[in-house]
Amino acid sequence: xxxxxxxxxxxxxxxxxxxxxxxxxxxxxxxxxxxxxxxxxxxxxxxxxxxxxxxxxxxxxxxxxxxxxxxxxxxxxxxxxxxxx
Numbered sequence: 551x552x553x554x555x556x557x558x559x560x561x562x563x564x565x566x567x568x569x570x571x572x573x574x575x576x577x578x579x580x581x582x583x584x585x586x587x588x589x590x591x592x593x594x595x596x597x598x599x600x601x602x603x604x605x606x607x608x609x610x611x612x613x614x615x616x617x618x619x620x621x622x623x624x625x626x627x628x629x630x631x632x633x634x635x
Contacts, residue, residue: 580629 563571605613 560568560571608616
């Protein structure tokens with residue numbers, strides 16, 4: 551089935567079916583954003599380059615202020631089980 555065929559089928563859904571599809575897609579998005587880290591699968595050079603890019607232009611004081619702000623307040627996750635296997 552092509553994507554266009556799927557869209558034609560969705561066009562025929564009732565409002566209740568569309569709401570159920572929205573909920574399904576939102577749950578898929580939440581589920582698919584969790585990635586298990588596995589040894590040997592991360593390109594550390596790419597990670598370090600990204601960290602360097604984020605830090606570029608920040609003074610040590612700026613960086614320390616940012617780190618303090620990130621550690622200042624704990625925000626409880628909306629779903630405590632989101633990261634459980």
